[in-house]
Amino acid sequence: MSTGLDLSQFFDTFFDEAGELLADMEQLLLGLDIDNPDIDQLNAIFRAAHSIKGGAGTFGCFGQLTDTTHLLENILDALRRGEMSLRQDMIDxxxxxxxxxxxxxxxxxxxxxxxxxxYERICAQLRQLAQEKKDAGTPGAKPAPASQPVSQPEVETPASSPAMEAVQASADGLPLHVRLLNVNEKDAAALRDEMALLGDVLHTQAHADGLSIWLSTTASVSDIEAVCCFIIDEKQVKIVPEPVPSAQASVVAQPQEAAAQPVAAGQSKAAAQPAIAEPPKAAAPAKPAEGKPAAQVGKPSAAAKDSSSTIRVGVEKVDQIINLVGELVITQAMLVQMASTLDPVVHDRLLNGIEQLDRNARDLQEAVMSIRMMPMDYVFSRFPRVVRENATKMGKRIRLVTQGQATELDKSLIERIIDPLTHLVRNSLDHGFELPDDRIAAGKNPEGTLTLSAQHNGGQIVIEVSDDGTGLSREKILKKAMSQGFPVNESTPDEELWQLIFAPGFSTAAVVTDISGRGVGMDVVRRNIQGMGGHVHLSSRAGQGTTTRIVLPLTLAILDGMSVRVGDETFILPLSHVTESLQPAPEQVYSISETEKMLHVRGEYLPIVALHQVFDVGSAEADISKSIAVILKAEEVRFALLVDHLIGQHQVVVKNLEANYRKIPGVSAATILGDGSVALIVDVFALMRFTRERVAA
Structure with missing residues (x-):
């Protein structure tokens, strides 16, 4: 006996889709005009709640979710029908x-x-709100705008529709004719089993384009369609009330019995199937109600993309493909390395094939990486609520503007950037903006503007958080920095002074609030961003506002690097931090102590860091004038890194060294070179911090 379809296999799909619908619901709620709500927005919010309720109800094991959305749905239905007036406390x-x-x-x-x-608390609040409608009655309620009549969204089925007639007919004892179109044998068998779980299968008939099942059930049409749509598309299901064909009325044919009937000798399998019996024209299958919410479970939502053009794939599968492509690129680099010793005349065809493999491997790598890219709107969409609630709490008027929402970033980075951005936004709301009266007194608009923007810049993404508030107070920051022992004075440039905001424990807030002011957030911001291979820079103008700029690589899976040699070791420098390279002349080198030296380059004195000293590499070039100085830049700080030789520039596949070995100071990751050897990728930010600490000491 078949146990039927295990619906638990669709749980993850439902959870993902419910999350998308809830995110859409939040954005729509935040965009509502309380005085003149847009009926299309209200309908969309209602559909989101209705879809979640329908999906949860189909599974039958998510009781709290079903009950909560049902209560919410009822109130939203009254609002979109004009039976209740929208208020601010309702949106809250x-x-x-x-x-x-x-x-x-x-x-x-x-x-x-x-x-x-x-659950009990929120349901009680929703019931109390619903009771207001009952107590007040519908007369006197605010009607929907005349220019926007209340439209019936597709999730609802009018009382006179064929689907509702089918429900009533089934309740009166007339079976439902479930017609399945263009289904294969495997899907048809699974659907027959599911129909048997929903009621009594009175009769089945195979026909040229599918299967017909007559079902006696108390289940609703929406429930039947929902179950079917786990396996096939809703367009392949048609349900109409209809008696069992007269020739078979006295015979109850279960699907297992029909399948067990032997085929007579000389009789084809098709001939052994039940005769095709088209229903009378008077009872022709009607078009089912459109947009049943429960029928959408297991498929992408209508707000997403057409299910025929998209597929939902787990991130772990994409990561596995990326790892395999990385291994392919490494193997291809090994082949190129070995082929470089071959005679191009003798091995012309082989070398051409390797060159073609090189191009294909790069194209494949870029295509696979693009799968993991996500738009920044995934991050930006969660801040309207943060701004709204915190601005209200502080008595400020702040408008959020987002730019570059379609700019894409690697999923692994886009999830890690959320917390740092939240710190920056909350800090800006608390410290950056004045109260409305103070802004008016300063000749500003009483409503401040917070701007989140993202754009691509070469192989990097630039994210900015800008406000038009008070800007940073040089006097306050300088006083705080001097009291905490930072090496600053009255002549310290503004740009250098602003960066102290990111120092551990540094805060100019007079009062610690639940929004900011503890001096831990900005330090965490910088540390997290550096952990992603990026850097953060802050600029400000008194009375005009502050801008925080974050620069990140588009992905951490591949890296454009410069390979250098020190002694017998090869290291990779991230190309995004390399500004230039040169061979120092003796007159360019200045000693400031027995061990510390500076390099004079075009009027700028740069600290010198010898890479062989950092990693204790023997047999390295000790004479600075015979070394190569690679000028690196990190967080607006420039320094000269001494190496023995420059090997070249190329893309490398990044391997996590900490996960495979252990964390090494000064090293961010590793890669495998074409000759099979392992090269360490230098952590430029660690070298920068090392340089700062040494200079400060």
Missing amino acids: LFLETKDVLTDQVAAYRASQQPDAET
């Missing part, structure tokens, strides 16, 4: 409900039960 409650739903989805995903106390 809806946003809080969205947070509760998000926590419920997360709990169910982790195979846990959501918090019962939170």
Whole structure:
């Protein structure tokens, strides 16, 4: 006996889709005009709640999620019909409900039960809001705008529709004719088993383009369609109330029995199938109600893309492909290395093939990397709520502007940048913006503007957080820095002084708040961004505002690097930090102590760092005038790195050294060269910090 389809295999798909719908719901709620709400937005919010409720109800094991969305859905339905007037406290409650739903989805995903106390509390608040409608009655409610009549979204089925008639007919004892179009044998068998779980299968008939099942059930049409749509597309399902064909009315044919009937000798398999019996024209299959929410479970939402053109793939599978492509690139580099010793006349065809492999491997690598790229809107979309709630709490008026939402970044980086950006936004809200009265007194618009922007710049992405607030106070920062023992004085340039904001424990906030002021956030920001191979820079003008700029590589899987040799060792320098290279002349080198030296380059004195001393490499060139100085830049700090030879520039596949061995100071990762040897990738930020500490000492 078949146990039917295991719906748990669709849980992850439902959870992913519910998360997308909740994110869309939040954005729509934040965009609502309280005085004149857009009916299309209200309908979209209602559809999101309705879809989540329908999907959760189909599985039957997510009770709290189903109940909460049902209560929310009822209130949203009254709002979009003009039976209730939208208020600010309603939006606040809806946003809080969205947070509760998000926590419920997360709990169910982790195979846990959501918090019962939170569930009871939010449901009580929703019921209280719903009771207001009952107490007030519909007369006098604010009607929908005349220019925007209340449209019936596709998730609803009018009472006179064929689908509703089918439900009523089934309740009256008339079976439902479930017609499955263009299904293969495997899917047809699975669907027959599922129909048997929903009720009694009275009769089945195979036909040229699929299968017909007559089902006696108390399940709704939406439930039947939802189950079918786990396996096939909703366009392949048609349901209509219809009696069992008269020739078969006295025969109950279960699918297992029909499948067990032997085929007579000389009779084809097709001839042994039940006769095709088209239903009478009067009961022709009607078009099912469109957009049933439950039918969407297991497929991308309508707000996403057409299910026929997209596929949902786990990140771990993409990462596995990226690792395999990385290994392919390494193997290809080995072949190129070995082929470099071959005679091009004798091995012309082989060398041409390796050259073609080189091009194909690079194209494949870029194509696979693009799969893991995500738009910055994934990050930016969560800040309207942060700005709204914190601005309200502080009594400030702040407008959020986002630019470059379509700019793409590697998924592994885009998730790690959320926390640093949140720190910067909250810090700007707390310290950057004045109160409305203070802005008016300063001749400004009482409403401040916070801008989040992203753009590509070569092989990097530049993310900026800008405000038009008060700007940084040089006097306050200088006083605080001197009191904490930082090496600054009255002549310290502004740009250098601003960077102290990122020092551990540094804060000019007079009062510690729940938003910022503890002096830990900005240090975490810089450390996290440096951990992603990027850097952060802060600029400000008094009375005009502050801008924080973050520069990140587009991905951490591959790296454009410059390979250098020190003694017998090869190191990789990230090309994004290399500004130039030169051979120092003796007159360019200045000693400031017995061990510390500076390099004079075009009017600028740069600290000299010998790479062989950092990593204790023997047999390296000790004479500075015979070495190569590579000028590196990190966080607006420039220094000269001494190496023996420059080998060349090329892309390298980044391998996590810490996961495979252990963390090494001054090394960010490793790579495998074409000859099979391992080369260490230098951590430029670690060298920069080493240089700063040495100079300060």
